[in-house]
Amino acid sequence: MKDYDEATRFLGQWGRFQQIVFFLLCASIFPNGFGAFSLVFLTDIPDHRCTVPEVNLTQDWHKAIIPIKVVNGNQELSRCSRYRLDVVGNLSALGLVPGRDVNLTDLEQEACVDGWSYGRDIYQSTVVSEFDLVCVDQWKQPFTSTIYFLGVLVGSFFSGQLSDRFGRKPIFFATMAIQTLFTFAAIFSPSWTVFCILLFISGLGQISNYVSAFVLGTEILTGHVRVLFSSMGVSLAFAFGYMMLPLFAYFLRDCRSLLLALSLPGLLYLPLWWFIPESPRWLLSQGKYQEAEAILREAAKRNKLQAPHLIFDDHNIDADKTQMQPKERLIVFNLLKSGNIRSTTLILCMVWFTLSTGYFGLSLNTSRLHANPYISCFISAAVEVCQNSIALEMLGKFGLTTGTALMFAYTAELYPTVLRNTATGTCTTVSRVGSCIAPFLLQLSMFFKYLPYITLGTLAVASAFATLFLPESFGRPLPQTIQQMHRRESVTFPCIKRKERSKAVVLFESQL
Known part of the structure; x- marks a missing residue:
């Protein structure tokens, strides 16, 4: 069968169909931006x-x-x-x-x-003042954030595998519904325990729908539009949603009113079910050629183009089904099965862990950087859009944000369609371990003021060195099978000379 990008070349890259998918998926990221860091205000400790x-x-x-x-x-x-x-x-x-x-x-x-x-000079109420999470119970304040990120961790782990098994679209909308419903339910929490349970369940959908939307757009879009979506589109949408958070928190200084404002936008995305299609790449990986062709023909109509009579080669379908659907069901353990995939997965997990620990550690610390937490939060969000930093911590936050945005795109480009969402979900799961410990990492400053920053800096240097051993994906088509992923070659450095080998080289493109 022809390469997917070649087979769908008749659609173009920026027609009405691609525009709808691009902007609607980016719009679905907005609630993740102001939902992920709502804990900055919800769990802040008032005087x-x-x-x-x-x-x-x-x-x-x-x-x-x-x-x-x-x-x-x-x-x-x-x-x-x-x-x-x-x-x-x-x-x-x-x-x-x-x-x-x-x-x-x-x-x-x-x-x-x-x-x-x-004191009510900044907040009318927070979770801390509602449930008295101070003094002997002050440990509950950072632990509340940890419980939320534990929910994100569990959701990232299972949603990736479910998405590879049942499809990107149903998991995308299911996790979005979970996030919306349980954020709303948290408004009526009678105790801290109940609030934490609802917060944990809400966290199950928080990043899960982000990852599903990201993979869905990466697989539907092609060419430079896909690169634009995966590297900038979702990142800017998240950042703009993040920038809206301090605006909501400034006018809604009661924690229950803020929770209501954070949950209602999720209802606006229900109609997207009829506009966002399933990933044709995933359908092909499951052998559902007719459904994939139906989506592509509908896309051609929206772009006012004529689809070819035969989109995929029939004489190669049976052979391709055998290649795309091995007898063994692909699960998370396939990420560690062979040496090549295992090394890639472990290095990526290390980098994801470092980025998440630093990113959430600095983000959750924004309320302590300025007398006005709303200003600090807005600056922290704005630094994700522009490069003007006003302090070293914001410069570090910019680097972590850039790295995180690139890692989403890089991870999706390294793994094949049959494992792409599982791999992305697994990497984000490991990263959530970092976000879980981030609230407590900040407490290290009690022993030495700069210890949190030294810890984060050491992890960042080690991770940067580890990435040198990862393969390059620039300019190469998305792999469809594990075999195609294996044939990717590591990045080469002009200053390093390698011994010539007589072994024949098999190009990645020749396998398509």
Whole structure:
């Protein structure tokens, strides 16, 4: 059978059909942009201190009941303790003045037994203030983000395999529905436990529909349009969605209202089912030639073109079915079966892990970079679109963003159609391990201020060196079979001389 790109050359690259697929798939990425980092605002820790109930205290004792502590060389009111209320009440009743008649350092302190009072100058409420995730329960604040990314991890792992088995389109819409419904359900969470369960399920669809949309567009589009979509289209759509997040959060400062705003846009994408087709490449890999031809003929009508009488060669269909559908069902373990695929997979997983750890570590840290978290978040999102950085951290974020965008395109180009979504899903699964530990990685600054950045920098250098051992995919057609993937040659360096071998060279194109 002819190469897919050659067989579909009659469609052109930028007709009405390709334009619809390109822009609708990019539009479907928008909710991922503002959904992935909503935790920056949902789980931010507002200013807080112990609640002092209405008791008969003098004005001086009302001001002095919260101890003053030195944090990083600055004096701050304690967030997790107060002087014992009964003792302070007796001293106030005796008419004693704090600091003059009573040495405050000698007074016994107690925990916030009556709860906390939260500042409302930035947020009306967050998940932290709703469920009191402070002081002894402060570990729940970063763990909330980790639970969400664990959901993303599980979703990435299974959605990739399901997509290769049942198709790109059904998994794309199913994961989008999961993300929308359970984000909406989280609004009504009565407790932190319930919220985390719903957040985990919402995470199942968060990146899964992104990966499905990415692979779907990569396989439908051809030529330079495919490169434009995979390297810039989805990345810009994600970045613009990310830039909308601080705008929503600024006007909706209540966490439940923000969740509602994040879930509603998902309903707008339901009609896309009738406009976005299944991947013809995937249909061909499953031997469904008639369905693939039907999609291509409909695409020709939209482009106002005449499809050829015979799109695929009938005399090679039976042989191609044997090649495209081996007796053994391809699963995630096929990514480790042979030495060539195994080395490619392990290196890619290492790079994905590094990029995700750094990307989410810096992104989740944006609320601490500026007194106004909305400004910090917008700058962090804008740096994904342009190259103007205002600080070293934003420059690092730009590099990680660029690397992530390229890795999506690179991974999809390395693996064959029968394993493409499984491979992409597996790599993103490993990357989610990095995003799961990112909230806790930031806590390393308590031991040494620059330790998180040293850790991320070391991982980045090691991963950059490992990529030198990956094969090149530039200018080559997408592989359809594992055999075609095996024949890809590693990138060569002009400064390195290799010994000539008499073994014959088999070109990748000759196998199509």
